[in-house]
Amino acid sequence: MEDVQVTAMLVRRCIAGDAAAWEEIVQNYNRRIYNICYRFAGSANDAEDLTQEVFIKMYRTLASYDSSKGAFVTWVTTITRNLLVDHFRKTKQDRLTDSLDAPVSAQEDAQPLSEQIHDQSAPPDSRVRSREASEAVHAALGKLSPELREAVILRDLQDFDYREIATVLKVPEGTVKSRINRGRAELARLLQRTYRQVM
């Protein structure tokens, strides 16, 4: 949990033109923002570009941050989420075109994730810690709808509480909980199907 006072001071220094304060903010938040972008976009290159865009937007709108309205991390995550949604909308047409060009066997109903799992000897255990398992989970995450994906990323990967997620996503807490449960269940079904295929 961030120290609100320290962060507010950091932001004030940054607005006043202190380059060191801005660098500290970048150092503190780049890892979190990059991970959110990477898990949502699915690609390291896209995540790097998106993270830069987030910080550029943050730098331009830093003066609009009001510490009385919420934590700085919530504000930062809201900016990130909005940019990710924009990115998703922009690339939607590209993804549709790609899926039309893709072979039939690569579609979800045929063999959804088996092509991405190279080591078929990996055990389909719920506590798999191997790299391949992480890649499988990451790929399954990309198959979720954006609404479910962002909810489970914020809850299970970024440890936000329901109130913060509701603030970021601008939906009621009940909706947040429902989306998280549906996202988790959908993810489990996708992974079960995957391991059923590779076994």
Next chain:
Amino acid sequence: MPDHTKNDLTSNGMQCQEFDNLLSDALDGAVSGLQLDRFHAHARSCSACGPLLAEVEAGRNWLKDLTEVEPPAGLVNNILASTTGVDTQRLRLNVGAPARVSSAGPSWWERAQAWASDALQPVWGTVRQPRFAMSFGMAFFSISVALSVLGVKNTDLRQLSLRPTAIRHTYYNTQARVVRYYDNIKLVYEVQAAVRELKRNVTPAEPAPGESAPDKKEHKNDTTQQPEQKQERNYSQRDTNVILANAPLGPSVFDPSNPDLPVVSVTTYRRFV
């Protein structure tokens, strides 16, 4: 979401809707006591909610195992370069040494450039609008035309010396030229006035040309369309008008050498016909 009716009741009295609402909190450990017992009892007895609980729990466990990824090495430097405007090329070369880059910071020239850019951005943005560009174009054209009409040439401007002594010299020259011009004009006026006076003295006196003018003017304004009546006719029309005439008799009515001679003055009443 499993295909089940949300209002289904199980033996412990919990509805599926209530189970859904408690699901997240139960997994987070925020439900306890009797409510937790009812929750688990519903999960065991409900054919839809039981598998749902298992899937949600499995999904959460999968996600728990997902570790954080490491950002690229040059990400921070790229962010700083794209936000604070520090020389990108220099930062790209120093990707492996972020501490050096952050401690170096932008030079005073870069800061001045950034400050000037920020300060001039709103003005420059306004000036770049087509209507302002058109106005400036017209103003420039007008000034060019005015200068060419006044006889100012580029060569004159090029030869213009801006040294203080040269400027002072030009100032005194201009002042002397103006004074000389004024004096010349004064002399010309004085000569003209003297010539006019001389002419007036040499030329014999003439009746004032404007003496009969008022009558003409009066007639000019006559719009009655009546024939002009002459003075004599006017007199003859009125018999009662008596003209008193007093004329001297003889060539010398009064001789100073003979003061005894009576002086006779004849007064006649005569009627003009």
